[in-house]
Amino acid sequence: MSSSLYRLGRSCAAHPWRVVAAWVLLVATTATLAFSFGAPLRDDWDVPGAASQRGIDLLREHGVGGYASARVVVHDLDGTALPPGELAELTGRLRALDHVGDVGPARLSADQATAVLTVQYAEPVTHPDLMGNIEPLRAAIAETIDAGYQVELGGDLPDTAGEAFGGTGELIGIALALLILVIALGSAVGAGLPIAVAIAGLAAGGSGITLIAATMDVSTSAPTVASMVALGVGIDYALLLVVRHVENLRLGHDTLEAAGLAVATAGRSVVFAALTVLVSLMGLRLAGLSTYDSFGLTTATAVAFVAAAALTLVPALCRIGGRKLLPRAVRRDRPVRGREPLTARWAARVCRNPLVWALVSLGTLLVLAAPVLDLRTWPGDASSQPAEATTRKAYDLVSAGFGPGANGPLTVVVPTSEIGVADEVVASLGSDDRIARIDPVVTTPDAALSIITAEPVFGPSDQRTPELIDDLRAQLPPSAEVTGWTPFFSDISQMLEQRLWLVIAFVVGVSVLLLGLMFRSVLVPLKAAVMNLLSISAAYGVLVAVFQWGWAAELIGVDRPMPVSSWMPILQFAILFGLSMDYEVFLLSRIREDYLRTADPRGSVVRGLSSTARVISSAGAIMVVVFLGFASEADVVVKQLGLGMAVAVFLDATLVRMVLVPATMSLLGHLNWWVPKWLDRLLPGARVQAELSAAPDLVGVGH
CATH class of the missing domain: 1.20.1640.10 (Multidrug efflux transporter AcrB transmembrane domain)
Incomplete structure (x- = not known):
């Protein structure tokens, strides 16, 4: 391997502008291919084999649920009762939105100052028109806000919008990384080289991720994880090679020989280090979730590109940089402290x-x-989520108006062919002091399923929630499926x-x-x-x-x-x-x-x-x-x-x-x-x- 890496480093240093041109062409080509044949990122949140997934699939089969939903929480800031007319108009606007299947009747708090409207969609939350897109909801609630009411959005669809990824922290991180490199290398040219190499590899890797999305579902969070890892390792790999190249220059080797030796020695470390990262990332496939599959594959793709950039671009750019990579004192033949x-x-x-x-x-x-x-x-x-996020405000309003368990209701699905099971479920839930409320039993339009909704006395992230769900599954009849977002989580x-x-x-x-x-x-x-x-x-x-x-x-x-x-x-x-x-x-x-x-x-x-x-x-x-x-x-x-x-x-x-x-x-x-x-x-x-x-x-x- 060392001899092959030596020849690679020396060859790249011997023809630096060809290597730079090849990388410019590679980045441009992958970007063009991504634009032409790539696909939007899309999450797949189904978990085959999960107990809650069975209930979700049943609801979808009978067209009554298991798809995206949103909560529109309306609150009167003065604490007075909300006018029914305002809620009726808002309901009408929500029903007119694309992909909306139904909007349930408004649920009012005890003081009638807070109302929750549940919007049921006819598509999964990962549908490209829905995932992360709350602008239609914002447009529908605008008139109610203008009327002087507080309106916040909650539920699984608004949750997918999350907080916008600003990228400011990432830019600050790159700027600080440049400062660290200047201090470590003593050369502005040498400091900029690792960052340039990492960005070049990341640019090609980013286009590769878009192309991967054309062949499989790629999580919308995957590029964030990939860029975080690839940027860090890309700078590290390039830094290791630059440091070894500078050492070789100071030993008296010419630029070509210094580059060849750097890639033959430090390059070996880069190859094995990248291999260990790739092996670790491939281990994500064993997690059993498609989201992790996309995390592993996309991050591995980005790491492979930045490693390739380090092994080829670094010797080329080192040849172009020449002795400017050396600290100024060394270039000017100043004596180095002997301590x-x-x-x-x-x-x-x-x-x-x-x-x-x-x-x-x-x-x-x-x-x-x-x-x-x-x-x-x-x-x-x-x-x-942060206190200023609309999803957090909706969560807090619901907790204050209806109790924390209203944010994480449990859904029990029972086949109507099982005579008396629905009543047995209601009785069992009613006898459990961890259940605060049970809605009336609802039957699907085809009369195939009975649906019971119950609210715990505590919120979904409470440490008692998993135990409650396990207990219900053990106590309820075998034909009853406990599902919903809280059991799913x-x-x-x-x-x-x-x-x-x-x-x-x-x-x-x-x-x-x-x-x-x-x-x-x-x-x-x-x-x-x-x-x-x-x-x-x-x-x-x-x-x-x-x-x-x-x-x-x-x-x-x-x-x-x-x-x-x-x-x-x-x-x-x-x-x-x-x-x-x-x-x-x-x-x-x-x-x-x-x-x-x-x-x-x-x-x-x-x-x-x-x-x-x-x-x-x-x-x-x-x-x-x-x-x-x-x-x-x-x-x-x-x-x-x-x-x-x-x-x-x-x-x-x-x-x-x-x-x-x-x-x-x-x-x-x-x-x-x-x-x-x-x-x-x-x-x-x-x-x-x-x-x-x-x-x-x-x-x-x-x-």
């Missing part, structure tokens, strides 16, 4: 007392991970909790095999897997403390405690495990290269950490600011994803890579690289070879 660099002093300190440092970092990670024992998940509802949450362990087993297992193949070691990949699990668990613990316990939540715009989104554990694990392996590969590659030259286990750890500490710290800082940019978005799911990933990367790039890894490797000594002879013979020849030339410290990179 031992901070990274070398830090590495030596950790390796002098490895047991103490290992225990300190391990203890810190375990303390941060402790709150994960109290982790509670829920897919999310309007109660977790509960089913999803339980399914994801069960599938999490399958995803973990797959991702960890395959990643360990890849690391074992790359480093010809048994202990190194096992130790890496354990440490990655530690940093990810610590990130989960921080999410619990911030969102579920409410610690310092107001600092990121969260005004009330809430469960962690059910989408987070699996999604974050798959992404973070791959990203953590990136840093592991970056660090271990240099340690392994030094060990193969010197056979000095502790010295190779010191020198390997010293030479990579700056690039790992810089890469980690870049990812942290990029992810924190996403954490500044209003949507709570994006906020949780961004914060969790930022925390995990910060811990991984500091406590794990800078402390725990070198400390444990110093303790293990030669055992780090032990592999049974029989296993060594079975492994393909993907051995990390020693450097073709001595690798200097990164002391001069930032000076």
